[in-house]
Amino acid sequence: MKKLLLFISLFLLLALNYEPATAKAKYNDVNSEHIQTFIKDFLDRRTSSLTEAPKSHSLLKSSNGMIQESEAIFKNEITALAELELRKDVLKDWGESYTHHITEVNINSVEAKDDTLVVDIEEYTELYYKKITGEEPEYTAFVSDRQFYFEKTPTGEWKLISQRLVNPYGPVPINEPAGVTKEEMNSALELINTLNTKVDKEIRLMDSLKTASIPGIQATFNHTKARDYALKYWKNYNSKYRKFDNDCTNFYKPSNGCRRMDACKWFLS
Numbered sequence: 482m483k484k485l486l487l488f489i490s491l492f493l494l495l496a497l498n499y500e501p502a503t504a505k506a507k508y509n510d511v512n513s514e515h516i517q518t519f520i521k522d523f524l525d526r527r528t529s530s531l532t533e534a535p536k537s538h539s540l541l542k543s544s545n546g547m548i549q550e551s552e553a554i555f556k557n558e559i560t561a562l563a564e565l566e567l568r569k570d571v572l573k574d575w576g577e578s579y580t581h582h583i584t585e586v587n588i589n590s591v592e593a594k595d596d597t598l599v600v601d602i603e604e605y606t607e608l609y610y611k612k613i614t615g616e617e618p619e620y621t622a623f624v625s626d627r628q629f630y631f632e633k634t635p636t637g638e639w640k641l642i643s644q645r646l647v648n649p650y651g652p653v654p655i656n657e658p659a660g661v662t663k664e665e666m667n668s669a670l671e672l673i674n675t676l677n678t679k680v681d682k683e684i685r686l687m688d689s690l691k692t693a694s695i696p697g698i699q700a701t702f703n704h705t706k707a708r709d710y711a712l713k714y715w716k717n718y719n720s721k722y723r724k725f726d727n728d729c730t731n732f733y734k735p736s737n738g739c740r741r742m743d744a745c746k747w748f749l750s
Contacts, residue, residue, distance in 0.1 A: 511543070511545070511547045511548055511639055513588055513591060515543050515544070515545060515547065515548055516548065516588065516591070516598070516600055516629075516631075517586055517587075517588055517602075518543065518544070519541065519543045519548045519641075520586050520600065520602055520627075520629055521584060521585075521586040522541055523541055523550070523629075523641070523644070524584050524586065524604055524606070524656065525582075525584055526538070526541070526558070526562070527558075527561065527562065527565060527656045527657075528582045528584060528606055528608070528656040529582065530562045530565035530566050530569060530656075531565055531568065531569045531572075531579055531582070531608065531655060531656060532569070532579040532580060532581050532582055532608070532609075533578065533579070533580055533581070533611065534580075534581050534582075536562075536566075538558075538559060538562055540552070540555045541555075541641075546638070547637070547638050547639060548631070548638065548639045548640075548641070549638060549639075549640055549641070550640065550641040551640045551641060551642055553642075554641050554642065554643070554644075560658075561658040564658040564659075564660070564661070565656065565658060567663055567666070568655075568661075568666060571663060571666045571667060571670070575670050576613055576614065577610070577613070577617075578610070578611040578613060579608045579609060579610060579611060580609050580610070580611045581609050582606055582607060582608045582609065583606070583607045583609075584604060584605070584606045584607075585604070585605045585606075586602050586603070586604055586605075587602060587603045587605075588600060588601070588602050589601040589602060589603055589626075596632060596633035597630070597631065597632055597633070598630070598631040598632075598633075598639060599628065599629075599630055599631075600628065600629045600630075600631070601626070601627075601628050601647065602626070602627050602628075602629065603624060603625075603626055603627075604624065604625045604626075604627060604654070605622065605623075605624050606622065606623055606624075606625075606654070606656065607620045607621070607622045608620055608621050608622070608655070623654050623655065625646060625653075625654040625657070626646070626647040626648060627644060627645065627646055627647060628644065628645055628647050629641060629643075629644045630642050630643045630644065
C-alpha cells in the first residue's frame with residue numbers, strides 16, 4: 482500500500498510539473514514562449530504603424546534580455562515602418578483608417594542547429610476600422626506564414642538576423658512593406674476608383690495598393706491546398722473570417738440557389 486501511495490504521489494508530482502515540449506522547448510536560457518512573444522512584438526510594431534495607436538520605435542529585446550534584433554534588422558525596420566506610416570496616411574486620405582489591431586502568433590516549428598534557430602510561424606491579425614462613413618465592417622483580417630532566423634552570439638544571446646514571408650507570391654499582407662512610394666500608392670487607389678461597383682472597390686482596395694507598380698509580381702494557385710480548404714470548410718465557416726448573411730460564396734447555403742456538389746467538384750477533381 483505504501484508503495485502504491487508513493488507511486489501515486491510521484492506520478493502527481495511529475496504531472497504537475499510537466500510541460501509539453503512544443504510549448505516550452507528550451508534553447509539555453511530561451512524557450513519557445515520567449516521566441517513567440519518576441520516575434521509578436523516584432524509584428525505588433527509593424528502593424529501598429531498602420532493604426533492610430535501610439536508608436537514607439539526602439540530596438541527589440543525579450544523580457545529576459547536574451548533575444549534581440551540585430552542592428553541591421555532594426556535599421557531596415559525603421560525604413561519599413563516609415564513606409565507603413567505613409568501607407569496609413571494615404572489610406573486615411575482615401576477614407577480608410579484603423580483604430581487598433583490584434584495579432585496572434587502561433588509557432589509551427591523550430592529548427593535548432595548548432596548556434597542557429599529557424600522559426601516558422603503563422604500570424605493572424607485583425608485590423609479594426611475607424612467609423613468614417615458608418616458603413617465599415619468591424620474589422621478586416623489576414624493570415625500570413627513567416628520564417629524568422631536567429632543566430633547565437635558569443636555572449637549567449639540570440640539575435641534576429643532575418644525574416645521573410647514563406648509564400649511571397651501574390652498580394653502580400655498589409656503590414657509587409659513593398660518599397661512603394663506615395664505616388665505609386667495614390668496611383669493604385671485612383672485605379673480602384675475607376676472600378677464600376679462598390680463591392681469591387683472594397684475587395685480590390687488593399688490588394689491593388691500593395692501590388693500596383695511592383696515589377697515582376699507573380700500570383701500562384703495551389704490546387705491541393707484549395708481542395709483541402711474546401712473539404713474542411715465546405716459546410717462550416719472558417720471562424721477566422723467574417724460571416725455574411727447573404728454569402729453567395731458559401732456554396733452549401735440552399736437559399737443561394739447554389740448546388741454544392743457542382744461548386745465542389747472542381748476542387749475535388
